[in-house]
Amino acid sequence: NIFTQQPSYFSDLDETLPTVLQVFNNILHKCGLQCEGASAEPQKLEEKVNVTPGNMPLQELKDIVLYLCDTCTTLWAFLDVFPPACQTFQKHEFCYRLASFYELAIPELESAIKKRHYEDSSVFADLWRRISHSRKKMIEAFHILINQVCLQPILE
Secondary structure, three states: OHHHHOOOHHHHHHHHHHHHHHHHHHHHHHOOOOOOOOOOOOOOOOOOOOOOOOOOOHHHHHHHHHHHHHHHHHHHHHHHHOHHHHHHHHHOOHHHHHHHHHHHHHHHHHHHHHHOOOOOHHHHHHHHHHHHHHHHHHHHHHHHHHHHHHHHHHHO
16 A cells, blocks of 8 residues: 555645535535634634525535535545544544534435425435535545544553
8 A cells, every 4th residue: 555655654644634624614614504613813804694504506415415425425535535534634623623623514414305395306416425424524525534433542
């Protein structure tokens, strides 16, 4: 594996993780939600967010769900093939941040998808499938992280 051949990639991963976390913050921001400790930047006073997943344009909701699905699948795939990366993720409080994101965003997105009226029912089916897949991959990634960071050290 590439990390074995080039150990300095761990520092690259360490530098990249804030960007990965920012992806989740961006989704929350686009949905009008705020994650505790998500941003070190103060919110601008004139920046009143009235957009929610329930009232945003359908194309924007689709884009967010696709972005989330892609992000969660990629994250899970990386951790699944390279569990030693979990230690680096933990240094950035990734479990806490992922759980907070999940708690804030997933119920809102699921509710918005269910309540929206669709001209084409296949759009609903596709969005529901993708949000369900995203949820599943977030949980699986969380399990990998907990297993590697908490359980494996006890077992060894």
